[in-house]
Amino acid sequence: MRTSRPPRRPRTSLRTRLAALLTGVSVAGALLAGATAAHAADAPLRDLADAKDKVIGTAVTGSRLTGTYGEIAGTEFNGLTPGNAMKWGTVEPVRGSYDWAEADRIVEFAEAHGQQVRGHTLVWHSQNPSWLTNGSWTAAELGQVLDDHIATEVGRYEGRLATWDVVNEPFDEDGTYRRTLWYDTLGQDYIARALTAARAADPAAELYINDYNVEGVNAKSTALYDLVRSLKERGVPIDGVGLQAHLILGQVPASLQQNIQRFADLGVDVAITELDIRMQLPATPAKLAQQADEYEAVVAACVAVSRCTGVTVWGFTDSDSWIPDVFEGYGAATPYDEDYAPKPAYGAIATALGGTTTPPPTDACTAAYTVTGQWNTGFTGQVRIACSGAALSSWKVSWTYGAGQRITQSWNAGCTQTGTQVTCSNAAYNGSVPDGGAVTFGFNASWSGSNPVPTVTLA
CATH class of the missing domain: 3.20.20.80 (Glycosidases)
Incomplete structure (x- = not known):
């Protein structure tokens, strides 16, 4: 050899x-x-x-x-x-x-x-x-x-x-x-x-x-x-x-x-x-x-x-x-x-590596969307709402699905979908998000072909 x-x-x-x-x-x-x-x-x-x-x-x-x-x-x-x-x-x-x-x-x-x-x-x-x-x-x-x-x-x-x-x-x-x-x-x-x-x-x-x-x-x-x-x-x-x-x-x-x-x-x-x-x-x-x-x-x-x-x-x-x-x-x-x-x-x-970072916001609440599991016809996701320098007494988040995904079930939030538009609001027990705190809700959805991550808007 x-x-x-x-x-x-x-x-x-x-x-x-x-x-x-x-x-x-x-x-x-x-x-x-x-x-x-x-x-x-x-x-x-x-x-x-x-x-x-x-x-x-x-x-x-x-x-x-x-x-x-x-x-x-x-x-x-x-x-x-x-x-x-x-x-x-x-x-x-x-x-x-x-x-x-x-x-x-x-x-x-x-x-x-x-x-x-x-x-x-x-x-x-x-x-x-x-x-x-x-x-x-x-x-x-x-x-x-x-x-x-x-x-x-x-x-x-x-x-x-x-x-x-x-x-x-x-x-x-x-x-x-x-x-x-x-x-x-x-x-x-x-x-x-x-x-x-x-x-x-x-x-x-x-x-x-x-x-x-x-x-x-x-x-x-x-x-x-x-x-x-x-x-x-x-x-x-x-x-x-x-x-x-x-x-x-x-x-x-x-x-x-x-x-x-x-x-x-x-x-x-x-x-x-x-x-x-x-x-x-x-x-x-x-x-x-x-x-x-x-x-x-x-x-x-x-x-x-x-x-x-x-x-x-x-x-x-x-x-x-x-x-x-x-x-x-x-x-x-x-x-x-x-x-x-x-x-x-x-x-x-x-x-x-020679770069700089933008620190997290100190006066806002944000929502982050995550896919936590996926299979042939469906997936599980969650949204985490976190506050730093601010607080919420209630919340609502929305996003638009661009690839035909459909919400089939949700927990810790009430979610509705009209066409491609999804809106989720807090449950009676988790609307309050204190400064420095966070809440999370989850959902199941169907998908086919692709599952791109949408941009989430917090209201």
């Missing part, structure tokens, strides 16, 4: 790389609708990142790429990472039988919105199918399984994905190799074999090793550094290192930029690939302010190193975050809250 490729091309700009990936594909540029836009940066984060030739990405769930979630994912970010859609257990649940539905949905969404995709992840110790983990493999058999899977998955998207996390989390905390099916059967050279197979399947994609708790200079990151140096000396294809950056409030490593730079000095790119900063709940203004400072510090450290290609957040909204399910009592880790309102962290990212 080929273990090296011709000398690397000089790094081209993000705009050039995207243009090459998306030739012939239309690029969407719609702005966010409704109140969310008033809280956002003066320019979308992706525009700020483009200006610095960086990626600002987010992990996404393919089934949610509609409504407000889809609008924000498409408008604010120039890169997407499938959260679970490209992992082995998802795409090859039965040996030789592949399910590409969600992965294809994400790639097609990215192409329609002028975004690059980071493939995640080919070789990992977790989220593998039972036929793989429970098999009795010789080294020759498992090596062939590895080669075949990488050739199939990377080959399917050849020329369409910018980057692959080829090997994920190969090290333990002390810097020794993690004992996994791959290591125990194939030895540490399973990493070189996987990289070589990925290069053969797509010579143009950038190939990364990705790990967590390697953001600062420590035993684990030094082991990764030594591995990358060894791979390069041997001519094994390796283009970059991913620092996951699942961080805890108050524990951002002081040596982050130094660590990024030392990997860059090896002649590889570096990316922050899975950034979130969790806090012990409840979230408070002080914690959110500290979180914003730390998001800014992480993004700024990447901006400061030319070979740091960018930052991907691991889900942009708290409603799509893995943290509460894994770390009991922790959450609020992403730049948007569960209602898709930007948090101080969003503004901090914009600042680190």
Whole structure:
């Protein structure tokens, strides 16, 4: 097998790389609708990142790429990472039988919105199918399984994905190799074999090793550094290192930029690939302010190193975050809250990318429309009415549906629809919205073909 490729091309700009990936594909540029836009940066984060030739990405769930979630994912970010859609257990649940539905949905969404995709992840110790983990493999058999899977998955998207996390989390905390099916059967050279197979399947994609708790200079990151140096000396294809950056409030490593730079000095790119900063709940203004400072510090450290290609957040909204399910009592880790309102962290990212933000209004009440779930013929939505510097004793909101949607049920409000016009008024028990308070009502509706987010008017 080929273990090296011709000398690397000089790094081209993000705009050039995207243009090459998306030739012939239309690029969407719609702005966010409704109140969310008033809280956002003066320019979308992706525009700020483009200006610095960086990626600002987010992990996404393919089934949610509609409504407000889809609008924000498409408008604010120039890169997407499938959260679970490209992992082995998802795409090859039965040996030789592949399910590409969600992965294809994400790639097609990215192409329609002028975004690059980071493939995640080919070789990992977790989220593998039972036929793989429970098999009795010789080294020759498992090596062939590895080669075949990488050739199939990377080959399917050849020329369409910018980057692959080829090997994920190969090290333990002390810097020794993690004992996994791959290591125990194939030895540490399973990493070189996987990289070589990925290069053969797509010579143009950038190939990364990705790990967590390697953001600062420590035993684990030094082991990764030594591995990358060894791979390069041997001519094994390796283009970059991913620092996951699942961080805890108050524990951002002081040596982050130094660590990024030392990997860059090896002649590889570096990316922050899975950034979130969790806090012990409840979230408070002080914690959110500290979180914003730390998001800014992480993004700024990447901006400061030319070979740091960018930052991907691991889900942009708290409603799509893995943290509460894994770390009991922790959450609020992403730049948007569960209602898709930007948090101080969003503004901090914009600042680190050279932009400014427009603060939320301080003397008004606003209404924000969100699609919370969607299926073939219907969807569930909600509207959140919030006041800052003002109060309401009653409220009424209205919007116009432009794609034939029809309200079928509502709760916590009385809703009527005449033609395309929807009007919803408070119930007897929730008309009062105090300064600093909020109320939410929900509804079910039918849809067909498309489900664009309408602009909501609060009366």
